[in-house]
Amino acid sequence: MLTLTLNGQPRRLDNIPAQATALSVLRDRLATCGTKEGCASGDCGACTIAIGTRDDRGEMHYHSANACILPAHQLHGCHVLTVEGLSRNDELHPVQQAMVDHHASQCGFCTPGIVMSLFCLEHQRRQQGLDTPPNDDTIDAALGGNLCRCTGYRAIRDAARAMHTLPGPAADDGGRLIATRSDGEGFYRPENRQELITLLSQHPQARLIAGGTDLMLEHTLALKPLPELIDLSSVAELGHIKEDDRGWWIGAGVTYHQLTPLLAEHYPAFHALLERLGSQQIRHRATLAGNLANASPIGDTPPILLALGARLRINGISGAREVSIDDFFTGYRRTALTEGEYLDAIYLPRLQGGEQLLAWKLSKRREDDISAVMLALRVTVADDGQLRDVRLACGGMAATSQRAPHVEAALEGQVFDGDVLANACKAIAEDFSPINDVRASREYRLAAAAGLLTRAYHRLARRHEAIPMTLEEI
Amino acid sequence: MRKLIQFGSLPPAKADTAPGHDSAIGHVTGLAAYIDDLPGPKGMHHLAVGLSPHASARLLHMDLSAVRCQPGVIDVITAADIPGHNEVGAVYPGDPLLAENEVRYAGQMVFAVVADTLYHARCAVAHALIDYQLQPPALDPVASIRDGLTVLPEHIHERPLPPPALDRGAAMSDDIQTSGNVDHALEKAAHVLEGEQFIGGQEHFYLEGQIAQAEALDDNGLRVLTSSQHPSEVQKLVAEVLAMPLHAIVAEVRRMGGGFGGKESQAAALGAMAALAAHRNGCAVRFRLPRADDMQATGKRHPFHNRYRVGFDDTGRLTGADITLIGNCGHSPDLSEGVVDRAMFHADNAYYLGDARVTGHRAMTHTASNTAFRGFGGPQGMMPIEGAMDDIARSLGVDPLDVRKRNLYDNERCETHYGQQIDQPLIKELIETLEASSDYRTRRRDITAFNAKSPIIRKGLALTPVKFGISFTAQHLNQAGALLMIYTDGSVLVNHGGTEMGQGLHTKVCQVVARELGIAYHRVRISATRTDKVPNTSPTAASSGADLNAMAARDAAITLRERLVDFAADWQALKREQLRLEADGLLAGKARIEWPELIQQAYLARVSLSATGFYATPEIHYDRKTGRGRPFYYFAWGAAVSEVHVDTLTGEYRVARVDILHDVGDSLNPAIDRGQIEGGFVQGMGWLTTEELKWDAEGHLLTTGPATYKIPACGDAPRDFRVALLEGHPNSQATIYRSKAVGEPPLMLAISVWSALRDAIASLTDDRSSPRLDTPATPERVLMACRAIREARVRSAPSPREEASHVMAEK
Known part of the structure; x- marks a missing residue:
């Protein structure tokens, strides 16, 4: 059984399979067809919906998400706003009115998703008391996961800037949300660690799901059945970030969105990278733990965690253990997790005095693309100019994200000058033998990694202070 | 007398010189429906296709028995099941609806499965056992030209074209346009430079993927809803595949979620496939290509x-x-x-x-x-x-x-270089x-x-x-038709051969009709493009949508305007020169008659209030x-x-x-x-x-x-x-x-x-x-x-x- 509130109306649905997506339930079961399927992979945003939950004070918060890869059961107890739910009595919501006023729809197929992304942006800004137009960066971040093939986006951006000035009805606030405790239909929602571990032993075949932004593609694209899913996002203890004096434990249920303030404060390079990781919709659902546990060679965060020397807490039927990130990836899409285990939390060590973290991602497109090459470097530049404690890792360069021992050796203890850079660039080819694939060629990967290393050299050597070294600095 | 509809059933006129997209409000509220959003007719089934995994191979043997046994499956279709022509090529033959004897690209449609849900149809596809004899594919176009592998035969300049039996790949086809003596000019030139470039193709990535829905009607006809820039071609190819006359097929397009050319010729295969399945099973069938199938099965911009x-x-x-x-x-x-x-x-x-x-x-x-x-x-x-x-x-x-x-x-x-004079070099x-x-x-x-x-x-x-x-x-495509109807409340319904894919064509056509009749924009409504309203239409392509269809609609509007002025001259006993249709009414000397009243009087006087319009672009030719x-x-x-x-x-x-x-x-x-x-x-x-x-x-x-x-x-x-x-x-x-x-x-x-x-x-x-x-x-x-x-x-x-x-x- 699945209970949710759709556009202000309580709904109860039975016989929803574990693998059913929110989109299929909206379109096929609830006949709300304003939400579209453009790709079924969370890349185009035509299926964007707003998911509302109440905070402790009862205030409703909405976040945008891709309904096409969202397990319907994760909507349990939420207020789901779709494009049909914004206007009231033929009066358009300000976001909708702004879109009409600015001629921001052409074929209209992406429009419902864009409206919902802008609605979430507008709602958040009103809650924060902001009564100014969002700036370009904010708009791009909100819409990075919404592809439009017709307009060229200018009109949509204008609508985004105008929406706060328009009168219009507020969207339905959802009323009192219903949340009947429900399990079954193969979708298990443990509420604490103990329940989770019990479920792991009862359902050894079940797959673990948190944001599901990768796992669900197995169903929507490859048509694989996912009859049993255990949802980590409902486990209370996994939703926390716990600080101690040397760093932070990030629970496996913590989304990128929830992680953002911490990264912004303590790891600016990681934070900057987050803007290029997936889209707003993805970051609202996806987790750091998921990015590690799926062990993709092109995950964006593993190189950073390798450079930081993160530790991982693994838990399961036979108890908890800790491993170093260095020992976690064991091969292409393989990890140290064994049967009956799950990734419980990730420890981010605080940067110590003098330690710097640099990290960059390269991809064909800036927004919502998968990296061709990732490079992350944690290093201390000693007072004498020597590089100390160098940890450097790359993604997209091998079957897993990997540290680069030869490059690290070429840098360790050296004063970073042109010769050292040249040696380090040469060492890239000793550490990595990348492949040609759909995202990049071997040659580009090697050359671009050298380019990023050169960028690091300029950064650390603090040469050319007046010269722009990245596109962002123009 | 039966009562005519009361005036004022439409909102009052307001000036609207650059109206927004006719579906803008539908877009932002989610109410504008695309084919996949429509509630299906009772008992509608869904279709999925099996795609060739090979670029070039002979089809030796197909065993689809396991496919038929999958959950929800009601029909499996191969080329042998096609009653008419197995051909959906737009201009020349060469595009079979379903592969027959050979496959010519990875992603080609080989067989179709009809099931109760799209998910069931898609899952069933994977159970086919097909023997292919692989052949080395030609994948390098430069090598193809060297080896004489082209898609068009040697005597392409000869028209009319020889019918089917195309000997593919047998001959070179060059087209050459020359002016002056280029070899001499290059020899004499002070400087000569040369260069080479590869220009990649492009996937259309219309946000709404290819889709069609066909419904068998009770009079042996078929209604096909299609996301196509060329409904007349969908109608024609459905008729050819099913060996049926054109008048039994209605193709209809309300709107597309983007086209960009990708739905000019290649939407027809979906219409034909859905129609074939609907016709065989006497039901409605929806055929939507999931994104990955769409990208593999359909063509792109030419590299x-x-x-x-x-x-x-x-x-x-x-x-x-x-x-x-x-x-x-x-x-x-x-x-x-x-x-x-x-x-x-x-x-x-x-x-x-x-x-x-x-x-x-x-x-x-x-x-x-x-x-x-x-x-x-x-x-x-x-x-x-x-x-x-x-x-x-x-x-x-x-x-x-x-x-x-x-x-x-x-x-x-x-x-x-092809001899056309440019008369307005701006x-x-x-x-x-x-x-x-x-x-x-x-x-x-x-x-x-x-x-x-x-x-x-x-x-x-x-x-x-x-x-x-x-x-x-292609000269003959430069024509268009329109149908204009005025109802007794003064509301106007226009239909034309162009299709709406987001470009605002319907809005422009409505503007033209309103302007020609001197009425408020909101009085004009446009309906879905349908082959039973305006026949033999051209694709909405070549940027020509408004040029052709707005002219045809204008032609129809002029016909009606003249009729109304003729009527009003009689009615008011005034000369035609004293009458004007403007500002949402008839100016008759010093008097002003509201548009709905004019229309009701014309109706009572038995004036025909519908007209067709037609347009053919003048002056163009190419040898x-x-x-x-x-x-x-x-x-x-x-x-x-x-x-x-x-x-x-x-x-x-x-x-x-x-x-x-x-x-x-x-x-x-x-x-x-x-x-x-x-x-x-x-x-x-x-x-x-x-x-x-x-x-x-x-x-x-x-x-x-x-x-x-x-x-x-x-x-x-x-x-x-x-x-x-x-x-x-x-x-x-x-x-x-x-x-x-x-x-x-x-x-x-x-x-x-x-x-x-x-x-x-x-x-x-x-x-x-x-x-x-x-x-x-x-x-x-x-x-x-x-x-x-x-x-x-x-x-x-x-x-x-x-x-x-x-x-x-x-x-």
Whole structure:
């Protein structure tokens, strides 16, 4: 059984399979067809919906998400706003009115998703008391996961800037949300660690799901059945970030969105990278733990965690253990997790005095693309100019994200000058033998990694202070 | 007497001179329905197709028995089940609906499964056991041309065309357009440059994938809802596949979630497949291609391999050009005849080439049949001469804009290489206006100064023009029909042969009808495009939607207007000259009669209140034997200035600012036209920058979804985007209210982005050598071009100013 509130109306649905997506339930079961399927992979945003939950004070918060890869059961107890739910009595919501006023729809197929992304942006800004137009960066971040093939986006951006000035009805606030405790239909929602571990032993075949932004593609694209899913996002203890004096434990249920303030404060390079990781919709659902546990060679965060020397807490039927990130990836899409285990939390060590973290991602497109090459470097530049404690890792360069021992050796203890850079660039080819694939060629990967290393050299050597070294600095 | 409807059932008139999209409110509320959103008729089934896993193979044996046993399956269909022709080619044969005996590309539809749900149909597909005998696929178009593998036969110039029995791949097909003596001109030229380029294809990525729904009707007819730019062709091909007469088939299009040419010819297969399944099973069948199937099964923009040799004098003025265009057509002709023709027609872009030879080849490869895509070959055809302009400028050490300006068509040099006279060469004035408004010269100086001090980030700037010929190059397509009905409350319903894919065509047609009848815009409503209302329509393509259909609608409106004026003259006992339809009513001498009253009186007087309209574009002709004629009714002009910032360490870049001045004649609707210009530009930018199609060595498409195929996102669109319509230049030809077509031309404005990227890369040397930059110019290609040009420079003359570290990073 699945209970949710759709556009202000309580709904109860039975016989929803574990693998059913929110989109299929909206379109096929609830006949709300304003939400579209453009790709079924969370890349185009035509299926964007707003998911509302109440905070402790009862205030409703909405976040945008891709309904096409969202397990319907994760909507349990939420207020789901779709494009049909914004206007009231033929009066358009300000976001909708702004879109009409600015001629921001052409074929209209992406429009419902864009409206919902802008609605979430507008709602958040009103809650924060902001009564100014969002700036370009904010708009791009909100819409990075919404592809439009017709307009060229200018009109949509204008609508985004105008929406706060328009009168219009507020969207339905959802009323009192219903949340009947429900399990079954193969979708298990443990509420604490103990329940989770019990479920792991009862359902050894079940797959673990948190944001599901990768796992669900197995169903929507490859048509694989996912009859049993255990949802980590409902486990209370996994939703926390716990600080101690040397760093932070990030629970496996913590989304990128929830992680953002911490990264912004303590790891600016990681934070900057987050803007290029997936889209707003993805970051609202996806987790750091998921990015590690799926062990993709092109995950964006593993190189950073390798450079930081993160530790991982693994838990399961036979108890908890800790491993170093260095020992976690064991091969292409393989990890140290064994049967009956799950990734419980990730420890981010605080940067110590003098330690710097640099990290960059390269991809064909800036927004919502998968990296061709990732490079992350944690290093201390000693007072004498020597590089100390160098940890450097790359993604997209091998079957897993990997540290680069030869490059690290070429840098360790050296004063970073042109010769050292040249040696380090040469060492890239000793550490990595990348492949040609759909995202990049071997040659580009090697050359671009050298380019990023050169960028690091300029950064650390603090040469050319007046010269722009990245596109962002123009 | 039965009571007529009361007035006032419509809201009062309000001035609306540039209304928004007719479905804008439906779009933002989610109420505008696309085919997949419609509730299906009772008992509707869903269809999925099995696609060929091989690019070239003989089909030896198909065992589909396991497919039939899967949950929910009610029917499995193969080529043997087709009652009529197994052929859905648009112009020439070569596109079987389902593979028969052989497969000719990976992704070709081999069999179909009908089931209760799409999920069941898709799951069942995987259970087919098919024996293929593999053959080596042809995947390199240049090699195909060398080996004589083309999609069109040798005697293509002969018309009428010989019917079916096409001996595919047997012959070479060149089309040559010449003017003057190019070999002599190149021999005599003070300077000669040559170059080569690969121009990648482009996936349409309409947000709404291909879809059709067919319903068997109780009178042995079929109703087909289709997301197609060409409902008449869907009707025709359904009829041919089912061996039924055309009048039994109705094809209907309310709206498409994007088309861009991808639904011109290739939507028909879905309609035919759904119709076949509906007809066999006596039910309704919906056939939607999931994104990955869509991207594999349907064709794309033609990739081109281009070569050019240009001769020019010391000032950069062209004296001769020899341009060879090889279009990769995929496995079958589809629309490739017209596409390569149009590439050839646009090899001059906006320049007088001097003596010229343009040769077009149509290469066959074992890939999906490439098809129409906004610009229809024009963009690919323009790329060599735009590349040459930059090459010439750098070889002479002058600003590329000066070389471009030196070569523009003007009132003296105004005959194209195919013999068409250009009667309104607006481009010089347009470029000079844009050059000033974009501050081109100052920015050029600033950028040169910036680059001199910036070893890593380089800026590039380019201004490129567009001249785009308007008309279908297939003459008979330049016709349109419309049907106009006035009801007794004064409301007007218009129907025409054009389809709405987002471009605002319906809005423009309604505007024209309202204007012609002198009534408020809101009185006019448009209905879905249906082949049982307006027959034998042309595709909504070649930017011609408004030119053709608005003229046809206007023709119908004029007929009704004249009828109403005739009636009113009798009724009011006034002369016709004393009567005018305007301001939502009839001005009869000093009296004013409201529009609904006029209509009711006309009805009571038994005046016919419906009319058809028709339009055929005058004056166009082209003789493919001689390669000369006037294929285009007129030209649309435009120009863009793009500024890019390139990170030469990684190849990543940003389009920082774009200024556009574009000619739409007297605009029918400035807001819609601006939307077309901006959208076309960004789509063209995607084609030339991030949209990369990749195949593996066996011919499998690897980029089958938006995770790997990257169309521009919001952050890629230029933040500083200044678009203006050229004012004060009504079309010299008698088009609808002297407007100009706007669908395709703006796409090619994006060539300025490519040119600006080359400009930025060239700055790594002394701006005297030109980097080769194939497209899409992904960060990878840009970085590799940066490295190549730096290495060439280091080899020729190592410079002490060179940043040592850059070179080191590249070792």
